[in-house]
Amino acid sequence: MADGKGRYAQIVQKLKTHGHHLTPQRLAIIKAIVESDRHPSVEEIHARLRKTFPTMSLATVYRNVMLLKSLGEVLALGFPDGSNRYDGRHPFPHPHVVCVRCKKIVDPELQSGRELARAVGDATGFRILSHRLDFFGICRDCEAAGKKGCGAGQAAK
């Protein structure tokens, strides 16, 4: 999936028009987010960038992820267990499927979100601004791996 490139340029452009500086760290963080299809955590982004930026501070990752979020270019997925994962490819509300064992997060193809949101708005009188729809389960890989851990394990906390 190579649409990471388009997203990268798109985000950089938005930063420019909003008058933000383009530091190497910032650009690397953006690249890490859009290149990953794993919905990475801040820790994962940080760990990955330490290879090229040994002095990269965790605070910098947090700051930039928050900035991107505030610009609407990243979707933050906070989970009840305190873990946070980020989606830089589809920065708008959409469903997720989470493997409770290996923490893999998949974006299922579903169109029903919008319709559902409108139905909920009608039923409750709320003006719906956003939504979150998470399904938790066991992915095929983990199912196949039996009781043991899944090969593609990517723990988030």
Next chain:
Amino acid sequence: MADGKGRYAQIVQKLKTHGHHLTPQRLAIIKAIVESDRHPSVEEIHARLRKTFPTMSLATVYRNVMLLKSLGEVLALGFPDGSNRYDGRHPFPHPHVVCVRCKKIVDPELQSGRELARAVGDATGFRILSHRLDFFGICRDCEAAGKKGCGAGQAAK
């Protein structure tokens, strides 16, 4: 809504069959949870019970909420901002509508959850165990109150 009474008895019964003691604090916490239709936070439960149990520890509330959750009698709603709310009336996965201004949480009447879960399972190969569906918006009260705070404000964090 008086089904709180039934839930109370139900939960007490389950605690008994699982060999847990029925302390006054524990019973009061259960009552507070099932009597509230506000999806209270731990802090709210604690604050409310301080009136009758001035020495009630915050840790006790956490412990008991976790116990009820582990018994499947309470549904924990963790939000990305770190706040946690608890539903003792419908302790199973279901949709929620959250007012982002006053933090009110409403349970809309929707049946589509189960069907949707099956569709997602089919589409992704996951064995779906649970789900969360949260809509975020502005409730009618807050909308009417304009830019100012909502009268029924019940901040969670």
Next chain:
DNA sequence: GACAAAGATGATAATTGTTACTAATCGATA
């Protein structure tokens, strides 16, 4: 290319919600 102003970084302290720990107390059964 050098300059000034605004913004960004790195390191660490502070904060916050939650969990772990301990000694003392309480509940349920015989």
Next chain:
DNA sequence: TATCGATTAGTAACAATTATCATCTTTGTC
């Protein structure tokens, strides 16, 4: 009522996130 194990209150420990601040970098201009 005696006994044992569960539970409590209080507090320390924890972990994830945010705030702070001195230093350094980027940007736009000359």
